[in-house]
Amino acid sequence: MTSDATPLLSVRGLEKRYGARIGCTDVSFDLWPGEVLAVVGESGSGKTTLLSCVSARLEPTAGTVSYRMRDGETRDLGRLTEAERRFLARTDWGFVHQNPADGLRMRVSAGANVGERLMAVGNRHYGRLREAGADWLGRVEIDAARIDDRPTEFSGGMRQRLQIARNLVTHPRLVFMDEPTGGLDVSVQARVLDLLRSLVADLGLAAIVVTHDLAVARLLSQRMIVMKAGEVVEAGLTDRVLDDPHHPYTQLLVASIPEA
Numbered sequence: 001m002t003s004d005a006t007p008l009l010s011v012r013g014l015e016k017r018y019g020a021r022i023g024c025t026d027v028s029f030d031l032w033p034g035e036v037l038a039v040v041g042e043s044g045s046g047k048t049t050l051l052s053c054v055s056a057r058l059e060p061t062a063g064t065v066s067y068r069m070r071d072g073e074t075r076d077l078g079r080l081t082e083a084e085r086r087f088l089a090r091t092d093w094g095f096v097h098q099n100p101a102d103g104l105r106m107r108v109s110a111g112a113n114v115g116e117r118l119m120a121v122g123n124r125h126y127g128r129l130r131e132a133g134a135d136w137l138g139r140v141e142i143d144a145a146r147i148d149d150r151p152t153e154f155s156g157g158m159r160q161r162l163q164i165a166r167n168l169v170t171h172p173r174l175v176f177m178d179e180p181t182g183g184l185d186v187s188v189q190a191r192v193l194d195l196l197r198s199l200v201a202d203l204g205l206a207a208i209v210v211t212h213d214l215a216v217a218r219l220l221s222q223r224m225i226v227m228k229a230g231e232v233v234e235a236g237l238t239d240r241v242l243d244d245p246h247h248p249y250t251q252l253l254v255a256s257i258p259e260a
Protein backbone atom coordinates (compact mmCIF):
# COMPACT_ATOMS: atom_id res chain seq x y z
CA MET A 1 0.00 0.00 0.00
CA THR A 2 1.51 3.37 -0.96
CA SER A 3 1.70 6.10 1.63
CA ASP A 4 -0.67 8.32 -0.33
CA ALA A 5 -3.46 5.78 -0.69
CA THR A 6 -4.61 5.81 2.93
CA PRO A 7 -4.88 8.66 5.41
CA LEU A 8 -2.33 8.70 8.19
CA LEU A 9 -5.11 9.33 10.66
CA SER A 10 -8.88 8.92 10.38
CA VAL A 11 -11.29 10.26 12.97
CA ARG A 12 -14.92 9.13 12.81
CA GLY A 13 -17.84 10.23 14.95
CA LEU A 14 -15.61 11.16 17.86
CA GLU A 15 -17.31 12.23 21.05
CA LYS A 16 -16.07 12.97 24.53
CA ARG A 17 -18.42 13.71 27.38
CA TYR A 18 -17.45 14.79 30.86
CA GLY A 19 -20.52 13.52 32.71
CA ALA A 20 -23.38 15.45 31.11
CA ARG A 21 -21.08 18.10 29.62
CA ILE A 22 -19.97 17.75 26.03
CA GLY A 23 -16.24 18.13 25.39
CA CYS A 24 -16.55 17.43 21.68
CA THR A 25 -19.08 15.57 19.59
CA ASP A 26 -19.55 14.11 16.13
CA VAL A 27 -16.06 15.02 14.93
CA SER A 28 -14.81 13.35 11.74
CA PHE A 29 -11.79 14.15 9.58
CA ASP A 30 -8.86 12.57 7.77
CA LEU A 31 -5.25 13.68 8.01
CA TRP A 32 -2.91 12.82 5.16
CA PRO A 33 0.86 12.29 5.37
CA GLY A 34 2.70 15.61 5.35
CA GLU A 35 -0.47 17.61 5.93
CA VAL A 36 -0.98 20.22 8.64
CA LEU A 37 -4.49 20.60 10.03
CA ALA A 38 -5.43 23.50 12.30
CA VAL A 39 -8.20 23.17 14.87
CA VAL A 40 -9.54 26.61 15.75
CA GLY A 41 -12.31 27.94 17.95
CA GLU A 42 -12.85 30.06 21.02
CA SER A 43 -12.01 29.02 24.57
CA GLY A 44 -14.09 26.02 25.66
CA SER A 45 -15.00 24.97 22.13
CA GLY A 46 -13.42 21.53 22.57
CA LYS A 47 -10.05 21.89 20.81
CA THR A 48 -7.91 20.46 23.60
CA THR A 49 -10.41 17.68 24.28
CA LEU A 50 -10.28 16.70 20.62
CA LEU A 51 -6.47 16.79 20.53
CA SER A 52 -6.26 14.67 23.68
CA CYS A 53 -8.64 12.06 22.27
CA VAL A 54 -6.91 11.94 18.89
CA SER A 55 -3.49 11.54 20.51
CA ALA A 56 -4.80 8.71 22.70
CA ARG A 57 -4.22 10.65 25.91
CA LEU A 58 -7.93 10.66 26.69
CA GLU A 59 -10.44 7.90 26.05
CA PRO A 60 -13.32 9.04 23.84
CA THR A 61 -16.90 8.28 24.86
CA ALA A 62 -17.76 7.25 21.29
CA GLY A 63 -16.22 7.08 17.84
CA THR A 64 -12.92 5.84 16.47
CA VAL A 65 -9.43 7.11 15.70
CA SER A 66 -7.47 4.99 13.21
CA TYR A 67 -3.76 5.45 12.63
CA ARG A 68 -1.61 4.00 9.88
CA MET A 69 1.47 2.53 11.55
CA ARG A 70 4.95 2.55 10.01
CA ASP A 71 4.45 -1.00 8.78
CA GLY A 72 1.45 0.21 6.73
CA GLU A 73 -1.17 -1.44 8.91
CA THR A 74 -4.04 0.80 10.02
CA ARG A 75 -4.93 0.31 13.68
CA ASP A 76 -7.76 1.52 15.88
CA LEU A 77 -6.02 3.52 18.61
CA GLY A 78 -8.68 2.52 21.12
CA ARG A 79 -7.61 -1.09 20.72
CA LEU A 80 -3.87 -0.61 21.22
CA THR A 81 -2.31 -1.86 24.40
CA GLU A 82 -0.93 0.74 26.78
CA ALA A 83 2.62 -0.34 25.81
CA GLU A 84 1.84 0.09 22.10
CA ARG A 85 0.38 3.54 22.74
CA ARG A 86 3.43 4.59 24.74
CA PHE A 87 5.74 3.29 22.03
CA LEU A 88 3.89 5.34 19.40
CA ALA A 89 4.08 8.45 21.57
CA ARG A 90 7.84 7.95 22.04
CA THR A 91 8.73 7.19 18.46
CA ASP A 92 6.17 8.05 15.81
CA TRP A 93 4.55 11.08 17.43
CA GLY A 94 5.62 14.38 18.91
CA PHE A 95 3.67 16.56 21.29
CA VAL A 96 4.46 20.25 21.54
CA HIS A 97 2.77 21.75 24.60
CA GLN A 98 1.84 25.39 25.04
CA ASN A 99 3.96 25.52 28.18
CA PRO A 100 7.47 24.22 27.39
CA ALA A 101 7.86 23.04 30.99
CA ASP A 102 5.16 20.42 30.28
CA GLY A 103 7.21 18.94 27.45
CA LEU A 104 10.76 19.33 28.76
CA ARG A 105 12.71 17.97 31.66
CA MET A 106 13.64 21.21 33.31
CA ARG A 107 16.39 19.78 35.54
CA VAL A 108 18.50 18.16 32.86
CA SER A 109 20.65 19.85 30.24
CA ALA A 110 19.42 20.99 26.84
CA GLY A 111 21.57 18.32 25.18
CA ALA A 112 20.14 15.60 27.41
CA ASN A 113 16.59 16.77 26.68
CA VAL A 114 17.21 16.14 23.00
CA GLY A 115 19.36 13.01 23.44
CA GLU A 116 16.87 11.36 25.77
CA ARG A 117 14.27 11.00 23.00
CA LEU A 118 16.90 9.35 20.80
CA MET A 119 17.85 6.97 23.61
CA ALA A 120 14.20 6.00 23.88
CA VAL A 121 14.38 4.72 20.30
CA GLY A 122 17.53 2.73 20.91
CA ASN A 123 20.46 5.09 20.36
CA ARG A 124 23.09 4.55 23.03
CA HIS A 125 26.33 5.97 21.66
CA TYR A 126 27.23 8.99 23.82
CA GLY A 127 29.26 10.79 21.15
CA ARG A 128 26.52 10.45 18.55
CA LEU A 129 23.80 11.50 21.00
CA ARG A 130 25.80 14.62 21.83
CA GLU A 131 26.43 15.32 18.18
CA ALA A 132 22.72 14.99 17.39
CA GLY A 133 21.94 17.23 20.37
CA ALA A 134 24.29 19.94 19.11
CA ASP A 135 22.96 19.59 15.57
CA TRP A 136 19.36 19.98 16.71
CA LEU A 137 20.14 22.94 18.94
CA GLY A 138 21.55 24.57 15.81
CA ARG A 139 18.46 23.72 13.82
CA VAL A 140 16.27 25.48 16.35
CA GLU A 141 18.69 28.41 16.48
CA ILE A 142 20.10 27.78 19.95
CA ASP A 143 23.85 28.31 20.26
CA ALA A 144 25.50 24.88 20.63
CA ALA A 145 27.61 26.39 23.43
CA ARG A 146 24.44 26.24 25.57
CA ILE A 147 24.21 22.44 25.27
CA ASP A 148 25.03 21.84 28.94
CA ASP A 149 22.68 24.53 30.24
CA ARG A 150 19.35 23.58 31.71
CA PRO A 151 16.07 24.87 30.27
CA THR A 152 15.57 26.83 33.50
CA GLU A 153 18.40 29.08 32.26
CA PHE A 154 16.66 29.65 28.90
CA SER A 155 14.23 32.36 27.81
CA GLY A 156 10.61 31.41 26.98
CA GLY A 157 11.30 31.40 23.26
CA MET A 158 14.44 29.28 23.68
CA ARG A 159 12.55 26.79 25.84
CA GLN A 160 9.86 26.46 23.21
CA ARG A 161 12.48 25.96 20.50
CA LEU A 162 14.18 23.33 22.67
CA GLN A 163 10.85 21.55 23.14
CA ILE A 164 10.45 21.53 19.36
CA ALA A 165 13.94 20.04 18.92
CA ARG A 166 13.23 17.36 21.53
CA ASN A 167 10.10 16.39 19.66
CA LEU A 168 11.48 16.38 16.16
CA VAL A 169 14.84 14.69 16.73
CA THR A 170 13.31 11.24 16.30
CA HIS A 171 11.68 12.25 12.99
CA PRO A 172 8.12 11.56 14.09
CA ARG A 173 5.49 11.16 11.39
CA LEU A 174 2.84 13.10 13.28
CA VAL A 175 3.16 16.02 15.68
CA PHE A 176 0.39 17.29 17.92
CA MET A 177 0.69 20.94 18.92
CA ASP A 178 -1.44 22.68 21.52
CA GLU A 179 -1.17 26.47 21.14
CA PRO A 180 2.56 26.15 20.30
CA THR A 181 3.15 29.91 20.43
CA GLY A 182 0.35 30.80 22.84
CA GLY A 183 2.54 31.29 25.88
CA LEU A 184 5.15 33.42 24.15
CA ASP A 185 5.67 37.16 23.96
CA VAL A 186 4.26 38.56 20.75
CA SER A 187 7.78 39.63 19.78
CA VAL A 188 9.09 36.05 19.83
CA GLN A 189 6.01 34.32 18.43
CA ALA A 190 6.85 35.13 14.81
CA ARG A 191 10.32 33.59 15.03
CA VAL A 192 9.08 30.37 16.62
CA LEU A 193 6.25 30.11 14.09
CA ASP A 194 8.61 30.65 11.20
CA LEU A 195 10.93 27.99 12.54
CA LEU A 196 8.07 25.54 13.06
CA ARG A 197 6.80 26.14 9.57
CA SER A 198 10.15 25.47 7.91
CA LEU A 199 10.92 22.39 10.04
CA VAL A 200 7.50 20.88 9.37
CA ALA A 201 7.96 21.47 5.64
CA ASP A 202 11.59 20.21 5.55
CA LEU A 203 10.76 17.02 7.43
CA GLY A 204 7.46 16.47 5.60
CA LEU A 205 5.65 16.13 8.92
CA ALA A 206 1.94 15.75 9.41
CA ALA A 207 0.64 17.86 12.25
CA ILE A 208 -2.51 18.82 14.10
CA VAL A 209 -2.24 22.31 15.54
CA VAL A 210 -4.73 23.57 18.09
CA THR A 211 -4.89 27.34 18.18
CA HIS A 212 -7.31 30.16 18.85
CA ASP A 213 -5.08 32.38 16.70
CA LEU A 214 -6.18 32.43 13.08
CA ALA A 215 -2.84 33.90 12.02
CA VAL A 216 -1.14 30.74 13.33
CA ALA A 217 -3.61 28.60 11.39
CA ARG A 218 -2.98 30.64 8.24
CA LEU A 219 0.78 30.32 8.54
CA LEU A 220 1.09 26.67 9.46
CA SER A 221 -1.86 24.74 8.05
CA GLN A 222 -3.23 23.68 4.70
CA ARG A 223 -6.61 22.69 6.10
CA MET A 224 -8.58 23.69 9.13
CA ILE A 225 -11.63 22.80 11.15
CA VAL A 226 -13.57 25.36 13.16
CA MET A 227 -15.14 24.25 16.44
CA LYS A 228 -17.94 25.76 18.43
CA ALA A 229 -19.47 24.25 21.57
CA GLY A 230 -17.77 20.91 20.86
CA GLU A 231 -18.91 20.60 17.25
CA VAL A 232 -17.17 21.20 13.95
CA VAL A 233 -19.11 24.01 12.28
CA GLU A 234 -16.86 24.45 9.26
CA ALA A 235 -13.99 22.58 7.60
CA GLY A 236 -11.96 23.17 4.48
CA LEU A 237 -8.76 24.50 2.98
CA THR A 238 -7.33 27.14 5.31
CA ASP A 239 -7.17 29.88 2.70
CA ARG A 240 -10.75 29.21 1.61
CA VAL A 241 -12.11 29.16 5.17
CA LEU A 242 -10.31 32.36 6.13
CA ASP A 243 -10.94 34.26 2.89
CA ASP A 244 -14.51 33.08 2.35
CA PRO A 245 -15.94 31.79 5.64
CA HIS A 246 -19.36 30.17 5.19
CA HIS A 247 -20.57 29.65 8.74
CA PRO A 248 -21.68 32.73 10.69
CA TYR A 249 -19.45 31.73 13.61
CA THR A 250 -16.39 31.52 11.36
CA GLN A 251 -17.35 34.87 9.84
CA LEU A 252 -17.41 36.32 13.33
CA LEU A 253 -13.99 34.84 14.17
CA VAL A 254 -12.47 36.15 10.95
CA ALA A 255 -14.05 39.59 11.42
CA SER A 256 -12.53 39.83 14.90
CA ILE A 257 -8.91 39.55 13.66
CA PRO A 258 -7.29 42.89 14.31
CA GLU A 259 -6.07 44.61 11.15
CA ALA A 260 -2.30 44.14 10.70
Ligand SMILES: Nc1ncnc2c1ncn2[C@@H]1O[C@H](COP(=O)(O)OP(=O)(O)OP(=O)(O)O)[C@@H](O)[C@H]1O
Residues within 6 Å of the ligand: 018, 021, 022, 023, 024, 041, 042, 043, 044, 045, 046, 047, 048, 049, 050, 212
Ligand atom coordinates in the same frame (compact mmCIF):
# COMPACT_ATOMS: atom_id res chain seq x y z
N1 LIG B 1 -11.53 17.50 32.75
C1 LIG B 1 -12.70 18.07 32.44
N2 LIG B 1 -13.78 17.84 33.21
C2 LIG B 1 -14.98 18.40 32.90
N3 LIG B 1 -15.22 19.18 31.84
C3 LIG B 1 -14.16 19.44 31.03
C4 LIG B 1 -12.85 18.90 31.28
N4 LIG B 1 -12.01 19.33 30.31
C5 LIG B 1 -12.77 20.10 29.49
N5 LIG B 1 -14.05 20.17 29.91
C6 LIG B 1 -15.16 20.90 29.25
O1 LIG B 1 -15.21 20.51 27.87
C7 LIG B 1 -15.47 21.64 27.06
C8 LIG B 1 -14.33 21.80 26.04
O2 LIG B 1 -13.13 22.15 26.73
P1 LIG B 1 -11.69 22.19 26.02
O3 LIG B 1 -10.66 22.42 27.08
O4 LIG B 1 -11.53 21.02 25.15
O5 LIG B 1 -11.83 23.51 25.11
P2 LIG B 1 -10.72 24.36 24.37
O6 LIG B 1 -11.33 24.78 23.09
O7 LIG B 1 -9.44 23.60 24.31
O8 LIG B 1 -10.56 25.62 25.33
P3 LIG B 1 -9.24 26.51 25.64
O9 LIG B 1 -8.90 27.21 24.35
O10 LIG B 1 -9.73 27.45 26.71
O11 LIG B 1 -8.18 25.58 26.11
C9 LIG B 1 -15.64 22.83 28.01
O12 LIG B 1 -17.02 23.00 28.25
C10 LIG B 1 -14.92 22.38 29.26
O13 LIG B 1 -15.50 22.99 30.39
